[in-house]
Amino acid sequence: MIEFIEHINTYASLLESGAVWQNTTNILAPVIGDEDNKQATTDYIYEFYCFLRIVVDLKVNYIIEFKEGDGIYQYNFPRKAANKKGKPRFHAWENGKLAFQLCAGTMINCEYDREKNHPDISFQLPEASENPSEEDLIIIMDAKFTEDPTAKLSKAEFYKFGGITDVFNLRETPKKAIRFDGFNDMFGNCLITNARSYASSSDLKLSKRWAIKEVENFFPGKKYAVIG
Amino acid sequence: MLCFKYRIGMAIIAVNTKYVYIPELSISQFLKDGSQGEFKIESTERNLPIDVGNNIVFIKPQLSDLVFTNSGTIQKIGKRDFLPGKPVEQGKTAAYENKDKYHHHFNFKVEKTLHKNNRLSELEYSLPVVENYNKPETHFQSQYRTLVTNDFETIVNGWVYATRTVFGKLINALPRPNKLEFMIEAMDHFRTIDFRNTSLLDGLEFLYHYIDKRILSRGKLLVATDKILKSELSNLLPADQIGFVDPQTMTIFNINDQAKIFNSLFKLESERSLKQSLQDAVENNRGLETRFQKIFKRRSWPVDLEK
Numbered sequence: 001m002i003e004f005i006e007h008i009n010t011y012a013s014l015l016e017s018g019a020v021w022q023n024t025t026n027i028l029a030p031v032i033g034d035e036d037n038k039q040a041t042t043d044y045i046y047e048f049y050c051f052l053r054i055v056v057d058l059k060v061n062y063i064i065e066f067k068e069g070d071g072i073y074q075y076n077f078p079r080k081a082a083n084k085k086g087k088p089r090f091h092a093w094e095n096g097k098l099a100f101q102l103c104a105g106t107m108i109n110c111e112y113d114r115e116k117n118h119p120d121i122s123f124q125l126p127e128a129s130e131n132p133s134e135e136d137l138i139i140i141m142d143a144k145f146t147e148d149p150t151a152k153l154s155k156a157e158f159y160k161f162g163g164i165t166d167v168f169n170l171r172e173t174p175k176k177a178i179r180f181d182g183f184n185d186m187f188g189n190c191l192i193t194n195a196r197s198y199a200s201s202s203d204l205k206l207s208k209r210w211a212i213k214e215v216e217n218f219f220p221g222k223k224y225a226v227i228g
Numbered sequence: 229m230l231c232f233k234y235r236i237g238m239a240i241i242a243v244n245t246k247y248v249y250i251p252e253l254s255i256s257q258f259l260k261d262g263s264q265g266e267f268k269i270e271s272t273e274r275n276l277p278i279d280v281g282n283n284i285v286f287i288k289p290q291l292s293d294l295v296f297t298n299s300g301t302i303q304k305i306g307k308r309d310f311l312p313g314k315p316v317e318q319g320k321t322a323a324y325e326n327k328d329k330y331h332h333h334f335n336f337k338v339e340k341t342l343h344k345n346n347r348l349s350e351l352e353y354s355l356p357v358v359e360n361y362n363k364p365e366t367h368f369q370s371q372y373r374t375l376v377t378n379d380f381e382t383i384v385n386g387w388v389y390a391t392r393t394v395f396g397k398l399i400n401a402l403p404r405p406n407k408l409e410f411m412i413e414a415m416d417h418f419r420t421i422d423f424r425n426t427s428l429l430d431g432l433e434f435l436y437h438y439i440d441k442r443i444l445s446r447g448k449l450l451v452a453t454d455k456i457l458k459s460e461l462s463n464l465l466p467a468d469q470i471g472f473v474d475p476q477t478m479t480i481f482n483i484n485d486q487a488k489i490f491n492s493l494f495k496l497e498s499e500r501s502l503k504q505s506l507q508d509a510v511e512n513n514r515g516l517e518t519r520f521q522k523i524f525k526r527r528s529w530p531v532d533l534e535k
Contacts (some may be wrong), residue, residue, distance in 0.1 A: 002505070004388070004390060004505050004506070004508070004509040005345055005350045005388060005393070005494075007502065007505045008393060008394050008397050008398075008502065008505070008506075009349070009350075009397065010496060011398075011493070011496060011497075011502050012397035012398055012400075013396075013401070014489055014490075014492055014493040014496065015398065015401040015402070015439065015443065015493065016401035017441050017489045017491040018337055018400075018443065018447055018486065018490050018493060019401070019402055019403050019406065020403055021479075021480060021481045021482075021486060022485040022486055022489070023482070023485070024479050024480075024481065026401040026474070026479060026481065027405055027406060028442050028443065028446055028447075028486070029406065029446050031405045031406060031408075031409045043446075044472060045446050045449045045450060045453070046449055047408060048453060048472070048483075049449045049453045049456075051453060052453060052456045052457065052461065053456065054453060056459065056460045056461065058464075062463060064463040065464070066461075066464040071262065072473055072478055072480065075465065075466060075469040075470050075471065076470070076471045076472055076473040076480055076481075077470075077472055077473070078472070078473055079472040079473060079474045079475070079481065080474070080475055080476050084446040084474055096404070108275055147441035147442065147445060148441070152453075180241075185464045216426075219448075219449075220449065220451075220452035221448075228523070
């Protein structure tokens, strides 16, 4: 059995290495300060985890291709939202034709200039350009991480996402069907969280009106549920 | 007078053999039990607070750590050589070399070889003399220093204040911004600014919670992401090269490198949890925890906020 002192020394040294990104001076877990910690926040690690799980699900019904980015972005995704050009993404093919593009954190223009936005995950039409607008969108998804997994998504988050489905004109039937496999109930504009949904499954009027699905408990080792 | 002598007899000296030459220790890790030897201390003081019968512990530097190798006693006060200081040259101010100095010689006998928890890195949170948790060795960086009886006992027996060691090692493993944030949250939670009367155990629970929600939750995500990349997507992309870039600084954050660390951490924890390890250490040494609680009564939490 590992001796007590050796145990704590090993644990502490792994914690020390893990808490800072290797070969950088950047800390892994941002300091939130005295804001309400229960507030779900943007977390690129969580966003990327959600993104990849979706890619894996799509592999069942599509041929998925990884499109490398340029230069330093060849295999690295921008940590913050960025322009689409030169960033890595995935392409989904079916019957030898490009079915759609799958992008992470890509800037999307829209008819209201100030409201351009960058959904964490966007499903874009095959012909979408390197500088896409809302015309190119099929569906979008946002990922919200909170350190308190028993918390609910806030009203503000829900309304904000509702605003985005509006300015991006995503409240109608999507321009194209996405054939998910295990995630087939996630076909829609999803607000994904490791915590709980804002809407209750017994009252989905607003979720339907704004074309929002909430995906709760989406986290390693947990069973997710779709509300909406 | 008797009382005076008794007090002197109880003085305990820690000798750092980085500065005090002891030939045997430069060739071997420990001094031999029962062996005898001699050392010399250079000082501007005519008299040193070291007397016959004093206990000694010998310290040997090892990499960035210090090892307490042996305990012993002073057998004899040897000769004292006088070394007159060099005259001060005109226009210059007096420096160390201009001072009168003495070489004090002492004879010692080795009592015991210290094997158990004999490193400063193992004892740092069990010795009240240590206040610099970033560089605990600074407290021993001189030819000799005196110690109180409690600390001598702690060193000779290799006793560890388990709760304080876990608390100290964990919190000081965090990057400074996280440490500061934890302390602010703790001040708010425990309604104190100095933590002198806050139980270390309660503090430790609060710290476990902070580490779990802030650091380990991200660790879990990285491990899960790394696993997806390796087991599900490695035919599409080079799994261990995938990462993030900060567009402002162009710094790369590699997922696989970071996940490896958390994999090791979670593996260690699954084999035996740190909480369990601490609980066992405390239960096997109930008396020790109480002893240390008294020694560290009203001491603040061992946090180094400078670094």
